[in-house]
Amino acid sequence: MSAIEEAVAELARLPGIGRKTAARLTYFLLKQPRAVIERLAKALLNLAEQVKACSVCGNWSDTDPCLICADTRRDRSMLCVVEDAADIAAIEKTGEYRGLYHVLGGHLSPLDGVGPEQLRLDSLVARVANGSVVREVILATDPSMEGEVTATYVRGLLERYGVRISRIALGLPVGGDLEYADSVTIARALAARREMTG
Protein backbone atom coordinates (compact mmCIF):
# COMPACT_ATOMS: atom_id res chain seq x y z
CA MET A 1 0.00 0.00 0.00
CA SER A 2 1.43 3.39 -0.96
CA ALA A 3 1.75 6.21 1.55
CA ILE A 4 -1.23 7.94 -0.07
CA GLU A 5 -3.45 4.86 0.09
CA GLU A 6 -2.43 4.34 3.69
CA ALA A 7 -3.33 7.90 4.68
CA VAL A 8 -6.70 7.58 2.91
CA ALA A 9 -7.38 4.25 4.65
CA GLU A 10 -6.50 5.62 8.09
CA LEU A 11 -8.54 8.82 7.66
CA ALA A 12 -11.50 6.78 6.39
CA ARG A 13 -11.59 4.96 9.76
CA LEU A 14 -12.77 8.18 11.42
CA PRO A 15 -16.52 8.44 12.04
CA GLY A 16 -18.42 10.33 9.36
CA ILE A 17 -15.44 10.30 6.97
CA GLY A 18 -15.89 8.06 3.93
CA ARG A 19 -13.27 7.16 1.34
CA LYS A 20 -14.02 10.17 -0.88
CA THR A 21 -13.69 12.63 1.99
CA ALA A 22 -10.54 10.83 3.17
CA ALA A 23 -9.04 11.16 -0.32
CA ARG A 24 -9.99 14.84 -0.43
CA LEU A 25 -8.33 15.45 2.95
CA THR A 26 -5.22 13.54 1.85
CA TYR A 27 -4.82 15.59 -1.33
CA PHE A 28 -5.45 18.75 0.68
CA LEU A 29 -2.67 17.77 3.10
CA LEU A 30 -0.26 16.94 0.27
CA LYS A 31 -0.55 20.54 -0.91
CA GLN A 32 0.22 21.97 2.53
CA PRO A 33 3.69 22.80 3.82
CA ARG A 34 5.23 19.82 5.59
CA ALA A 35 5.03 21.67 8.93
CA VAL A 36 1.21 21.68 8.76
CA ILE A 37 1.05 17.89 8.49
CA GLU A 38 3.65 17.50 11.23
CA ARG A 39 1.70 19.79 13.55
CA LEU A 40 -1.47 17.76 12.99
CA ALA A 41 0.33 14.44 13.54
CA LYS A 42 2.01 15.79 16.70
CA ALA A 43 -1.32 17.03 18.07
CA LEU A 44 -2.80 13.56 17.56
CA LEU A 45 0.17 11.85 19.22
CA ASN A 46 -0.12 14.28 22.16
CA LEU A 47 -3.72 13.13 22.55
CA ALA A 48 -2.55 9.53 22.93
CA GLU A 49 0.37 10.42 25.19
CA GLN A 50 -0.83 13.22 27.43
CA VAL A 51 -4.58 12.85 27.80
CA LYS A 52 -5.88 10.50 30.48
CA ALA A 53 -9.20 10.14 32.27
CA CYS A 54 -9.28 12.22 35.48
CA SER A 55 -9.18 9.77 38.39
CA VAL A 56 -11.87 11.75 40.21
CA CYS A 57 -14.54 12.63 37.64
CA GLY A 58 -13.52 10.67 34.53
CA ASN A 59 -13.14 13.78 32.35
CA TRP A 60 -10.40 13.67 29.68
CA SER A 61 -7.50 15.82 30.84
CA ASP A 62 -3.75 16.23 30.60
CA THR A 63 -3.59 16.74 34.35
CA ASP A 64 -4.85 14.48 37.15
CA PRO A 65 -7.06 15.54 38.77
CA CYS A 66 -8.43 17.55 35.84
CA LEU A 67 -8.51 21.35 35.91
CA ILE A 68 -12.20 21.36 36.88
CA CYS A 69 -11.77 18.98 39.83
CA ALA A 70 -8.65 20.89 40.95
CA ASP A 71 -10.32 24.31 40.71
CA THR A 72 -10.98 25.40 44.30
CA ARG A 73 -13.38 28.13 43.17
CA ARG A 74 -15.88 25.58 41.85
CA ASP A 75 -18.94 24.71 43.89
CA ARG A 76 -18.19 21.31 45.41
CA SER A 77 -21.75 20.87 46.65
CA MET A 78 -23.02 20.26 43.09
CA LEU A 79 -22.26 17.24 40.95
CA CYS A 80 -23.39 17.05 37.34
CA VAL A 81 -23.55 13.48 36.00
CA VAL A 82 -22.96 13.11 32.24
CA GLU A 83 -22.58 10.19 29.89
CA ASP A 84 -19.37 11.28 28.17
CA ALA A 85 -16.49 13.69 28.66
CA ALA A 86 -17.58 15.46 25.49
CA ASP A 87 -20.75 16.50 27.34
CA ILE A 88 -18.63 18.36 29.91
CA ALA A 89 -17.10 20.51 27.19
CA ALA A 90 -20.59 21.34 25.91
CA ILE A 91 -21.85 22.31 29.38
CA GLU A 92 -18.70 24.30 30.22
CA LYS A 93 -19.19 26.35 27.07
CA THR A 94 -22.47 27.69 28.47
CA GLY A 95 -20.59 29.25 31.41
CA GLU A 96 -23.75 28.63 33.50
CA TYR A 97 -22.54 25.80 35.70
CA ARG A 98 -19.96 26.18 38.46
CA GLY A 99 -20.13 22.76 40.14
CA LEU A 100 -18.19 19.54 39.52
CA TYR A 101 -18.85 16.65 37.13
CA HIS A 102 -18.98 12.89 37.03
CA VAL A 103 -18.60 10.98 33.76
CA LEU A 104 -20.47 7.67 33.58
CA GLY A 105 -18.75 6.55 30.39
CA GLY A 106 -21.99 5.80 28.53
CA HIS A 107 -25.57 4.88 29.26
CA LEU A 108 -27.34 1.67 30.24
CA SER A 109 -28.05 -0.38 27.14
CA PRO A 110 -28.67 -4.06 27.85
CA LEU A 111 -28.92 -4.91 24.15
CA ASP A 112 -25.37 -3.61 23.62
CA GLY A 113 -24.14 -5.39 26.72
CA VAL A 114 -23.82 -2.20 28.77
CA GLY A 115 -25.04 -2.86 32.30
CA PRO A 116 -24.38 -0.96 35.55
CA GLU A 117 -20.95 -2.66 35.90
CA GLN A 118 -19.78 -1.02 32.68
CA LEU A 119 -20.49 2.50 33.95
CA ARG A 120 -18.51 4.54 36.50
CA LEU A 121 -21.21 4.13 39.16
CA ASP A 122 -19.18 2.88 42.15
CA SER A 123 -17.03 5.99 42.14
CA LEU A 124 -20.15 8.16 41.78
CA VAL A 125 -21.78 6.53 44.80
CA ALA A 126 -18.53 6.90 46.76
CA ARG A 127 -18.37 10.62 45.97
CA VAL A 128 -21.98 11.16 47.04
CA ALA A 129 -21.85 8.84 50.06
CA ASN A 130 -18.82 10.76 51.28
CA GLY A 131 -21.21 12.80 53.41
CA SER A 132 -21.35 16.49 53.91
CA VAL A 133 -19.89 17.77 50.64
CA VAL A 134 -22.28 16.95 47.77
CA ARG A 135 -25.74 18.46 48.28
CA GLU A 136 -27.19 18.19 44.77
CA VAL A 137 -26.67 15.76 41.91
CA ILE A 138 -27.84 16.95 38.48
CA LEU A 139 -28.48 14.04 36.13
CA ALA A 140 -27.48 15.36 32.71
CA THR A 141 -27.51 12.13 30.75
CA ASP A 142 -28.67 12.45 27.13
CA PRO A 143 -32.37 13.25 26.48
CA SER A 144 -32.79 9.84 24.82
CA MET A 145 -34.59 6.74 26.03
CA GLU A 146 -31.33 5.21 27.27
CA GLY A 147 -30.36 8.49 28.92
CA GLU A 148 -33.69 8.60 30.78
CA VAL A 149 -33.38 4.97 31.88
CA THR A 150 -29.84 5.64 33.07
CA ALA A 151 -30.94 8.76 34.99
CA THR A 152 -33.71 6.78 36.67
CA TYR A 153 -31.27 4.03 37.60
CA VAL A 154 -28.74 6.49 39.04
CA ARG A 155 -31.47 8.23 41.04
CA GLY A 156 -32.34 4.83 42.55
CA LEU A 157 -28.72 4.34 43.58
CA LEU A 158 -28.35 7.77 45.17
CA GLU A 159 -31.66 8.48 46.87
CA ARG A 160 -30.65 6.87 50.16
CA TYR A 161 -27.91 9.46 50.66
CA GLY A 162 -30.24 12.36 51.27
CA VAL A 163 -28.93 14.56 48.46
CA ARG A 164 -31.13 16.59 46.16
CA ILE A 165 -31.37 14.79 42.81
CA SER A 166 -32.44 16.72 39.75
CA ARG A 167 -32.74 15.97 36.06
CA ILE A 168 -31.58 18.45 33.42
CA ALA A 169 -34.72 19.90 31.81
CA LEU A 170 -35.87 18.41 28.54
CA GLY A 171 -35.64 21.70 26.77
CA LEU A 172 -33.14 19.64 24.79
CA PRO A 173 -34.61 18.09 21.67
CA VAL A 174 -35.80 14.64 22.70
CA GLY A 175 -33.98 11.81 20.95
CA GLY A 176 -30.95 14.05 20.49
CA ASP A 177 -27.41 13.98 21.74
CA LEU A 178 -26.37 16.43 24.47
CA GLU A 179 -22.93 16.88 22.99
CA TYR A 180 -24.35 18.50 19.85
CA ALA A 181 -26.90 20.82 21.43
CA ASP A 182 -26.24 24.56 21.32
CA SER A 183 -25.12 26.46 24.38
CA VAL A 184 -28.36 28.43 24.86
CA THR A 185 -30.46 25.27 24.90
CA ILE A 186 -28.09 23.59 27.34
CA ALA A 187 -28.03 26.65 29.61
CA ARG A 188 -31.83 26.88 29.62
CA ALA A 189 -32.16 23.19 30.35
CA LEU A 190 -29.73 23.48 33.27
CA ALA A 191 -31.63 26.42 34.75
CA ALA A 192 -35.01 24.65 34.43
CA ARG A 193 -33.80 21.39 35.99
CA ARG A 194 -36.50 19.69 38.04
CA GLU A 195 -36.26 17.76 41.27
CA MET A 196 -36.33 14.04 40.68
CA THR A 197 -38.65 12.13 42.99
CA GLY A 198 -39.68 8.50 43.09
Next chain:
Amino acid sequence: MSAIEEAVAELARLPGIGRKTAARLTYFLLKQPRAVIERLAKALLNLAEQVKACSVCGNWSDTDPCLICADTRRDRSMLCVVEDAADIAAIEKTGEYRGLYHVLGGHLSPLDGVGPEQLRLDSLVARVANGSVVREVILATDPSMEGEVTATYVRGLLERYGVRISRIALGLPVGGDLEYADSVTIARALAARREMTG
Protein backbone atom coordinates in the same frame (compact mmCIF):
# COMPACT_ATOMS: atom_id res chain seq x y z
CA MET B 1 -3.77 25.22 25.15
CA SER B 2 -4.46 21.69 26.38
CA ALA B 3 -3.69 18.64 24.26
CA ILE B 4 -7.42 18.24 23.55
CA GLU B 5 -7.87 21.86 22.45
CA GLU B 6 -4.77 21.56 20.27
CA ALA B 7 -6.06 18.43 18.53
CA VAL B 8 -9.45 20.09 17.95
CA ALA B 9 -7.76 23.22 16.56
CA GLU B 10 -5.52 21.23 14.20
CA LEU B 11 -8.35 19.01 12.92
CA ALA B 12 -10.55 22.07 12.40
CA ARG B 13 -7.98 23.39 9.90
CA LEU B 14 -8.94 20.60 7.50
CA PRO B 15 -11.38 21.56 4.73
CA GLY B 16 -15.01 20.75 5.49
CA ILE B 17 -14.26 20.06 9.17
CA GLY B 18 -15.64 22.65 11.57
CA ARG B 19 -15.00 22.91 15.30
CA LYS B 20 -17.91 20.62 16.24
CA THR B 21 -16.78 17.87 13.88
CA ALA B 22 -13.17 18.34 15.05
CA ALA B 23 -14.30 17.94 18.68
CA ARG B 24 -16.31 14.85 17.77
CA LEU B 25 -13.28 13.30 16.01
CA THR B 26 -11.04 14.16 18.98
CA TYR B 27 -13.37 12.50 21.50
CA PHE B 28 -13.69 9.52 19.16
CA LEU B 29 -9.90 9.19 19.03
CA LEU B 30 -9.56 9.49 22.81
CA LYS B 31 -11.72 6.37 23.14
CA GLN B 32 -9.58 4.37 20.70
CA PRO B 33 -6.57 2.25 21.67
CA ARG B 34 -3.38 4.29 21.55
CA ALA B 35 -2.17 2.24 18.56
CA VAL B 36 -5.04 3.55 16.40
CA ILE B 37 -4.01 7.18 16.97
CA GLU B 38 -0.35 6.32 16.41
CA ARG B 39 -1.15 4.58 13.12
CA LEU B 40 -3.10 7.61 11.91
CA ALA B 41 -0.34 10.04 12.95
CA LYS B 42 2.31 7.84 11.31
CA ALA B 43 0.30 7.65 8.07
CA LEU B 44 0.10 11.45 8.00
CA LEU B 45 3.84 11.83 8.67
CA ASN B 46 4.55 9.32 5.88
CA LEU B 47 2.58 11.57 3.55
CA ALA B 48 4.86 14.47 4.39
CA GLU B 49 8.05 12.40 4.24
CA GLN B 50 7.56 9.95 1.41
CA VAL B 51 5.19 11.53 -1.08
CA LYS B 52 6.66 13.87 -3.68
CA ALA B 53 5.46 15.16 -7.03
CA CYS B 54 6.64 12.90 -9.89
CA SER B 55 9.30 14.83 -11.80
CA VAL B 56 7.78 13.70 -15.11
CA CYS B 57 4.02 14.09 -14.79
CA GLY B 58 3.53 15.91 -11.47
CA ASN B 59 1.44 13.12 -9.93
CA TRP B 60 1.86 12.56 -6.17
CA SER B 61 3.91 9.44 -5.62
CA ASP B 62 6.33 7.79 -3.22
CA THR B 63 8.54 6.84 -6.15
CA ASP B 64 10.10 9.08 -8.83
CA PRO B 65 9.10 8.67 -11.58
CA CYS B 66 5.68 7.60 -10.34
CA LEU B 67 4.37 4.07 -10.94
CA ILE B 68 2.30 5.23 -13.92
CA CYS B 69 5.20 6.98 -15.68
CA ALA B 70 7.46 3.99 -14.94
CA ASP B 71 4.96 1.40 -16.20
CA THR B 72 6.29 0.24 -19.57
CA ARG B 73 2.96 -1.36 -20.48
CA ARG B 74 1.21 2.00 -20.60
CA ASP B 75 0.52 3.67 -23.92
CA ARG B 76 3.14 6.42 -24.23
CA SER B 77 1.45 7.91 -27.28
CA MET B 78 -1.39 9.32 -25.16
CA LEU B 79 -1.12 12.11 -22.63
CA CYS B 80 -4.05 13.06 -20.42
CA VAL B 81 -3.76 16.59 -18.99
CA VAL B 82 -5.48 17.14 -15.64
CA GLU B 83 -5.64 20.00 -13.17
CA ASP B 84 -4.73 18.07 -10.03
CA ALA B 85 -3.17 14.77 -9.00
CA ALA B 86 -6.47 13.83 -7.37
CA ASP B 87 -8.00 13.75 -10.87
CA ILE B 88 -5.55 11.01 -11.88
CA ALA B 89 -6.79 8.77 -9.08
CA ALA B 90 -10.38 9.34 -10.26
CA ILE B 91 -9.52 8.47 -13.89
CA GLU B 92 -7.41 5.46 -12.92
CA LYS B 93 -10.36 4.04 -10.98
CA THR B 94 -12.33 3.75 -14.23
CA GLY B 95 -9.71 1.34 -15.63
CA GLU B 96 -10.52 2.77 -19.08
CA TYR B 97 -7.39 4.78 -19.74
CA ARG B 98 -3.97 3.25 -20.44
CA GLY B 99 -1.94 6.31 -21.42
CA LEU B 100 0.18 8.71 -19.37
CA TYR B 101 -0.76 11.89 -17.50
CA HIS B 102 0.36 15.44 -17.01
CA VAL B 103 -0.69 17.45 -13.95
CA LEU B 104 -1.04 21.21 -14.49
CA GLY B 105 -1.33 22.00 -10.80
CA GLY B 106 -4.54 24.02 -11.17
CA HIS B 107 -6.38 26.05 -13.79
CA LEU B 108 -5.97 29.53 -15.21
CA SER B 109 -7.66 32.02 -12.93
CA PRO B 110 -6.41 35.58 -13.38
CA LEU B 111 -8.55 36.88 -10.49
CA ASP B 112 -6.76 34.49 -8.12
CA GLY B 113 -3.39 35.40 -9.60
CA VAL B 114 -3.01 32.08 -11.43
CA GLY B 115 -1.55 32.74 -14.86
CA PRO B 116 0.26 30.39 -17.28
CA GLU B 117 3.52 30.74 -15.28
CA GLN B 118 1.87 29.16 -12.24
CA LEU B 119 0.93 25.98 -14.13
CA ARG B 120 3.21 23.12 -15.23
CA LEU B 121 3.00 24.15 -18.88
CA ASP B 122 6.68 24.29 -19.88
CA SER B 123 7.19 20.65 -19.00
CA LEU B 124 3.98 19.74 -20.86
CA VAL B 125 5.17 21.51 -24.01
CA ALA B 126 8.57 19.82 -23.66
CA ARG B 127 6.95 16.38 -23.43
CA VAL B 128 4.80 17.01 -26.50
CA ALA B 129 7.50 18.81 -28.50
CA ASN B 130 9.78 15.85 -27.93
CA GLY B 131 8.63 14.53 -31.30
CA SER B 132 7.61 11.07 -32.24
CA VAL B 133 6.25 9.72 -28.92
CA VAL B 134 3.08 11.63 -27.98
CA ARG B 135 0.37 11.38 -30.64
CA GLU B 136 -2.71 12.49 -28.71
CA VAL B 137 -3.24 14.90 -25.83
CA ILE B 138 -6.55 14.57 -23.98
CA LEU B 139 -7.44 17.75 -22.12
CA ALA B 140 -9.23 16.55 -19.00
CA THR B 141 -9.34 19.79 -17.05
CA ASP B 142 -12.47 20.29 -14.94
CA PRO B 143 -15.80 20.90 -16.75
CA SER B 144 -15.95 24.39 -15.24
CA MET B 145 -15.47 27.77 -16.86
CA GLU B 146 -11.85 27.95 -15.70
CA GLY B 147 -11.25 24.37 -16.85
CA GLU B 148 -12.58 25.21 -20.31
CA VAL B 149 -10.47 28.36 -20.53
CA THR B 150 -7.41 26.39 -19.45
CA ALA B 151 -8.12 23.66 -22.03
CA THR B 152 -8.43 26.26 -24.77
CA TYR B 153 -5.17 27.89 -23.67
CA VAL B 154 -3.31 24.57 -23.62
CA ARG B 155 -4.67 23.68 -27.06
CA GLY B 156 -3.24 26.98 -28.33
CA LEU B 157 0.16 26.06 -26.90
CA LEU B 158 0.22 22.57 -28.38
CA GLU B 159 -1.39 22.87 -31.80
CA ARG B 160 1.88 23.67 -33.60
CA TYR B 161 3.29 20.24 -32.68
CA GLY B 162 0.98 18.27 -34.95
CA VAL B 163 -0.51 16.07 -32.22
CA ARG B 164 -4.18 15.21 -32.00
CA ILE B 165 -5.76 17.33 -29.24
CA SER B 166 -9.03 16.22 -27.71
CA ARG B 167 -11.21 17.42 -24.87
CA ILE B 168 -12.82 15.00 -22.41
CA ALA B 169 -16.55 14.90 -23.21
CA LEU B 170 -18.86 17.02 -21.12
CA GLY B 171 -20.85 14.04 -20.01
CA LEU B 172 -19.53 15.36 -16.70
CA PRO B 173 -21.96 17.63 -14.91
CA VAL B 174 -21.03 21.16 -15.97
CA GLY B 175 -19.82 23.36 -13.12
CA GLY B 176 -18.68 20.26 -11.23
CA ASP B 177 -15.34 18.95 -10.09
CA LEU B 178 -13.76 16.01 -11.95
CA GLU B 179 -12.34 14.57 -8.78
CA TYR B 180 -15.81 13.87 -7.35
CA ALA B 181 -17.47 12.42 -10.44
CA ASP B 182 -18.34 8.72 -10.43
CA SER B 183 -16.29 6.21 -12.43
CA VAL B 184 -19.00 5.42 -15.00
CA THR B 185 -19.45 9.09 -15.88
CA ILE B 186 -15.71 9.60 -16.18
CA ALA B 187 -15.30 6.47 -18.32
CA ARG B 188 -18.12 7.56 -20.64
CA ALA B 189 -16.69 11.06 -20.92
CA LEU B 190 -13.27 9.65 -21.82
CA ALA B 191 -14.74 7.41 -24.52
CA ALA B 192 -16.78 10.26 -26.03
CA ARG B 193 -13.87 12.72 -26.14
CA ARG B 194 -14.03 15.01 -29.16
CA GLU B 195 -11.24 16.39 -31.30
CA MET B 196 -10.37 19.93 -30.39
CA THR B 197 -9.99 22.29 -33.35
CA GLY B 198 -9.50 26.03 -33.56
